Amino acid sequence: MNEIKIFCPATIANISCGFDVLGVALDTIGDEMVVRKTQEKGIRITKLNGQQLPMETHLNVAGVAGLALLAVSDYDGGFDIEIYKKIKAGSGIGSSAASSTGAVWAMNELLGKPFSTLELVKFAMEGERLASGVAHADNVAPALFGGFTLVRSYTPLDVIPIPSPAALYATVIHPQIEVKTSDSRKILKTTISLEDGIKQWGNLGGLVAGLFTSDYALIGRSLEDHIVEPIRSILIPGFDAIKTTAMSKGALGCGISGSGPSIFAFSKGEQTAQKVGTGMKDVYKKIGIDFDVHISKINTSGIKRL
């Protein structure tokens, strides 16, 4: 096999009480990529459709992630990469992670799978370092493992796949405004109250238990964030109205996707997820903000061949 065409899922990171540790992969939104073995060494981004992003290998997240893999591989050829972006850059649903993970996953397939999924996470994190200055795994881990993933530790890297109930759906609304990741990081406080911390780890424990037992009500009760959401939501116009609407339409919980501006809600069943989406749309229509809405089942397998 010399060429592979793949789907790279969008992902939600910073899931409410799971700030900086819990992410999930989506099923109906993602990029496509074509990766091809070449005799010429190195990596070239030969096509980049759908978004204005750098095509120079060292400035492209897929390029940089791929180079990290190549650096420890004994393969003496190279790769051409075509990227068909459907996830908007800066939307907060793992646009850079989709490209980084797609590149290394496809390369690994074409080389006969010499690397483990955890190793691929590490390579893809180099793409995240380029995109945001921080080599985080919040989005690349779920994109590669599928489903929910908990990044328990970075030293050493410890990624724990968490199961997801069959009827769990995500609704994501992306208001077409720009929130700089650096801004949304800057406004976070470096200390929190012990009291809020206790609530947060209680909720995270409840959320993980709810995901293991398919207890939708428990998942809903646990989707609380007393620490980051109250601060970051200020940067997202209409956040409170969107959340109130989502909950009134039957969502289990609602929060900021990644560092925003996208907002996600989880629901039991597609029908509720659709209702939540319609309610969210109405809020932004009234305010007069353009948006995209995505409804998706949880993607439990991660990147897939097309």
Place this chain on the structure above:
Amino acid sequence: MNEIKIFCPATIANISCGFDVLGVALDTIGDEMVVRKTQEKGIRITKLNGQQLPMETHLNVAGVAGLALLAVSDYDGGFDIEIYKKIKAGSGIGSSAASSTGAVWAMNELLGKPFSTLELVKFAMEGERLASGVAHADNVAPALFGGFTLVRSYTPLDVIPIPSPAALYATVIHPQIEVKTSDSRKILKTTISLEDGIKQWGNLGGLVAGLFTSDYALIGRSLEDHIVEPIRSILIPGFDAIKTTAMSKGALGCGISGSGPSIFAFSKGEQTAQKVGTGMKDVYKKIGIDFDVHISKINTSGIKRL
């Protein structure tokens, strides 16, 4: 049935990364109680063996917890309670919780189980309020539910039972020193760094996942506490040596039980738990501190009839 004799398990609360939310019940250490229906209204502590504790109903945790139940019951008689303490007061393994929960569990049995386990937790919390000034559920929840329990929230009270792997054993060493709960609470800081918070909820998520999947290695990796243990361990002589020894003997993890002074370790298998106990003993023998050691399987059913 007019009389019941029961076993009330000791419990470990504040399990490392689960500070204030995660507790577990033990199997081989606990109190015994006899509870008897009487025509006379109210509650009387008619016997209290093994510890010097108040016998006046309003000053005894079992009495106060029982009164909380009676206050909402339509039963128009009363109860006599005999308490045979085997758990030392102030040891940090839920001495007061054993008495509080035992009283309300036995009364509920004798009345034909009008109350749910969660309601019993609420009654027993009144005993904890008397004992420590705070109506916490860290110990009473695992004593009543058995196994591991996560207290996700107090408003409203939300207790999540978490499964425990079959070969999980606890070793508990109780150095015969006094640490006042008020002191061990006073030295805690009211704020923590966001960075430590993230580690803590990552670990709690990992621990819950490890308990669900019987992944002993993950349980071990997750038994970390960067927040409370570094502060409270200062009050427990030899803590670092005990922990180092426990880990070197094969324990999965080791931490402070409750607010101390007892120290717990978890191990896979009874043999390892015994080795850990022997190692811990040797440390306190060298230092010249008296101690009790308990080795116990996890108690998965909570209080039981004898």
